[in-house]
Amino acid sequence: MKEAVLIAGVGKRFGEVQVLQEVTLSVGEGELFGFIGADGAGKTTLFRILATLLLPDEGRSEVLGLDVVRSYRDIRKRIGYMPGKFSLYPDLSVEENLRFFASVFGTTVEKNYELIRDIYSQLEPFKTRRAGKLSGGMKQKLALSCALVHRPEVLFLDEPTTGVDAVSRKEFWQMLGRLREQGMTILVSTPYMDEAVLCDRIAFMQEGRMLALDTPTGITTLFRKPLFAIRARETWRLLCALRASSHAASVYAFGSALHYTDNRPAVRADELLVALQADGFTEVSVSVIQPGIEDTFIALMEEKQGSDHV
Amino acid sequence: MHSFKGFLLKEFYHIFRDRRTAAILFGMPLIQLLLFGFAIRNEIQEVNLGIYDQSHDAVTRQITDKLASSGYFVMTKELHSTKEIEHAFAEGGIAEAIVFEPGFASRMIREGRANVQVLTDGSNPNISKIITGYTGSVLQDYRNTAFKTAEVGVEAVPLMMFNPELKSVNLFVPGLMALILMLVSALMTSISITREKESGTMEVLLVSSLRPVEIIVGKVVPYFLLSFVNVVTVVALASFVFGVPCRGSVTLLMLESLLFIVTALSLGIFISTITSSQQVAMMISLAGLLLPTILLSGFIFPVASMPLPLRMISNLIPAKWYLIIVRGIMLKGTSFGFIWKETLVLAVMGAVLMVASIKKFKTRL
Numbered sequence: 001m002k003e004a005v006l007i008a009g010v011g012k013r014f015g016e017v018q019v020l021q022e023v024t025l026s027v028g029e030g031e032l033f034g035f036i037g038a039d040g041a042g043k044t045t046l047f048r049i050l051a052t053l054l055l056p057d058e059g060r061s062e063v064l065g066l067d068v069v070r071s072y073r074d075i076r077k078r079i080g081y082m083p084g085k086f087s088l089y090p091d092l093s094v095e096e097n098l099r100f101f102a103s104v105f106g107t108t109v110e111k112n113y114e115l116i117r118d119i120y121s122q123l124e125p126f127k128t129r130r131a132g133k134l135s136g137g138m139k140q141k142l143a144l145s146c147a148l149v150h151r152p153e154v155l156f157l158d159e160p161t162t163g164v165d166a167v168s169r170k171e172f173w174q175m176l177g178r179l180r181e182q183g184m185t186i187l188v189s190t191p192y193m194d195e196a197v198l199c200d201r202i203a204f205m206q207e208g209r210m211l212a213l214d215t216p217t218g219i220t221t222l223f224r225k226p227l228f229a230i231r232a233r234e235t236w237r238l239l240c241a242l243r244a245s246s247h248a249a250s251v252y253a254f255g256s257a258l259h260y261t262d263n264r265p266a267v268r269a270d271e272l273l274v275a276l277q278a279d280g281f282t283e284v285s286v287s288v289i290q291p292g293i294e295d296t297f298i299a300l301m302e303e304k305q306g307s308d309h310v
Numbered sequence: 311m312h313s314f315k316g317f318l319l320k321e322f323y324h325i326f327r328d329r330r331t332a333a334i335l336f337g338m339p340l341i342q343l344l345l346f347g348f349a350i351r352n353e354i355q356e357v358n359l360g361i362y363d364q365s366h367d368a369v370t371r372q373i374t375d376k377l378a379s380s381g382y383f384v385m386t387k388e389l390h391s392t393k394e395i396e397h398a399f400a401e402g403g404i405a406e407a408i409v410f411e412p413g414f415a416s417r418m419i420r421e422g423r424a425n426v427q428v429l430t431d432g433s434n435p436n437i438s439k440i441i442t443g444y445t446g447s448v449l450q451d452y453r454n455t456a457f458k459t460a461e462v463g464v465e466a467v468p469l470m471m472f473n474p475e476l477k478s479v480n481l482f483v484p485g486l487m488a489l490i491l492m493l494v495s496a497l498m499t500s501i502s503i504t505r506e507k508e509s510g511t512m513e514v515l516l517v518s519s520l521r522p523v524e525i526i527v528g529k530v531v532p533y534f535l536l537s538f539v540n541v542v543t544v545v546a547l548a549s550f551v552f553g554v555p556c557r558g559s560v561t562l563l564m565l566e567s568l569l570f571i572v573t574a575l576s577l578g579i580f581i582s583t584i585t586s587s588q589q590v591a592m593m594i595s596l597a598g599l600l601l602p603t604i605l606l607s608g609f610i611f612p613v614a615s616m617p618l619p620l621r622m623i624s625n626l627i628p629a630k631w632y633l634i635i636v637r638g639i640m641l642k643g644t645s646f647g648f649i650w651k652e653t654l655v656l657a658v659m660g661a662v663l664m665v666a667s668i669k670k671f672k673t674r675l
Binding site: 048051052053054055072076077079081083084085086087088089090091092096099100101102103104105106146147 | 312313315316317319320323324327328509510511513514515516517518519520673674675
């Protein structure tokens with residue numbers, strides 16, 4: 001597989017703060033690649049380096065085989081970039097925004113209509129509306145159309161679904177899926193774990209470092225301890241009790257259940273159940289579950305923090 | 311070329327869709343001109359005058375009538391004691407008091423001279439000076455017609471060249487042109503570029519295939535055209551409403567204005583390259599450009615009477631040079647031969663700023 005993006009030992013600091021540290025990975029052509037991490041993990045900085053907007057302090061990076069520092073002008077013509085901030089002109093209408101971005105990339109909406117029809121057709125009924133008056137989901141669809149209108153070979157989407165409602169998020173990811181089918185390389189960053197599953201491969205980012213890199217299913221194998229889902233009538237008291245327990249390795253709320261790992265190597269679900277019932281909890285259920293991406297991410301983060309403290 | 315046209319079109323959308331921008335661009339020149347033309351004047355009209363006549367004779371009455379009929383003074387108060395004068399000033403009822411000594415007429419005939427005291431409100435020195443001057447000339451005039459004095463003496467006959475009526479509109483219009491152009495060109499461009507930085511659209515523009523020069527020129531051209539429209543509006547209004555003449559070549563005036571616009575625009579772009587928020591850009595433009603343009607350019611206070619350090623600073627202010635040029639062309643009918651130095655200064659300033667901003671314009675964040 002040919003590489004669309006290559007990142008080798010990239011680091012970046014802003015003053016005293018090291019925002020990126022030794023990030024190394026490569027993204028294949030036609031891949032839908034996700035960067036997962038909380039705010040401040042360095043995702044935006046990495047995207048800006050790849051979009052040739054920032055210079056890396058260490059390491060080197062290539063997009064489409066071109067160096068991001070030396071050949072930035074050639075790269076800019078061939079990539080699409082959607083910054084995290086709303087980056088359309090609110091005082092221009094939907095159609096004017098699209099035509100503007102088409103024109104600054106030296107093309108027309110008509111020429112590449114095929115590519116954006118899928119997305120833009122949903123916006124067409126509102127094409128005379130000012131972009132500033134669109135809903136969050138619509139804004140992101142328009143921004144995606146604008147980033148796509150010059151038919152880029154690689155698409156960089158920096159947190160495209162942050163602040164967007166659940167339905168629009170789902171639609172947005174369906175669109176990304178269709179673009180990938182057409183062979184476009186897509187790099188996307190997101191703080192949402194449920195979106196990570198939809199990527200071909202994901203990289204976990206934490207405080208400027210890459211914690212892990214694998215396929216969504218592959219990455220969960222990094223989670224080695226047995227994971228229990230525990231439910232009881234009084235969830236809050238249960239959480240406090242488990243946190244206070246000397247055996248608990250990690251406890252956190254996950255939907256209506258608590259996800260729990262124990263620091264004893266071979267503890268069983270029924271042992272935990274009995275212990276909890278003895279503590280006076282009612283309607284208790286304990287089951288072993290498959291760790292998800294979020295569980296893995298939390299575990300990796302804690303492992304990392306633990307090693308930092310030593 | 312195609313992408314540049316798209317960029318220009320977008321800039322015009324911004325200007326005409328944002329009501330505040332449009333209002334500043336087109337309303338401000340009109341309002342300022344009318345304000346300066348009608349409200350802010352140096353010439354004196356209807357000065358409230360108090361008379362303390364200790365003589366009450368034919369001569370003092372004639373002088374009083376002459377003052378009252380001059381059109382500049384309004385007889386407001388008949389005063390009866392020195393104490394009353396002070397009181398009247400303190401009240402604000404009068405701006406000038408005239409005191410005739412007792413036996414004014416007889417002394418005038420007997421000795422050929424008599425004393426009249428002129429008191430003005432020194433809390434506003436500019437106005438005081440002008441009032442005193444007017445009163446003096448009315449008295450002088452009276453003496454010359456009523457008593458053809460045979461004394462030999464030197465008489466100064468003043469004539470204010472180029473602005474014989476000393477109309478302050480004539481003085482303000484050139485300054486106003488400088489002010490408006492500075493505001494429209496420098497302030498608006500610096501805000502419009504920093505707005506792109508703030509809203510994140512600059513990120514996308516940079517990634518696009520537009521070159522920095524295209525972005526800068528695209529930002530400049532609309533304001534260049536609009537500023538020129540403003541110049542034409544102000545000159546036309548000044549001429550039709552206030553009768554301000556343009557004695558020199560109108561073409562030369564327009565060309566010099568275009569040069570000044572380019573300089574101001576370059577300044578605006580330069581500001582936007584060193585700031586990243588609209589607010590900072592606005593503060594720099596207002597504090598760093600508008601105030602000096604008003605205070606140090608010679609618009610209101612003559613540069614010649616400033617202390618040396620300020621005179622040196624004023625040389626750095628483009629408006630100072632533009633003001634010399636415009637006053638020369640409009641009021642004196644000066645030809646290019648006499649203002650080429652000022653023109654050169656403006657051109658150099660503009661070129662330096664333009665090159666500096668293109669150099670400084672970051673192709674990255």
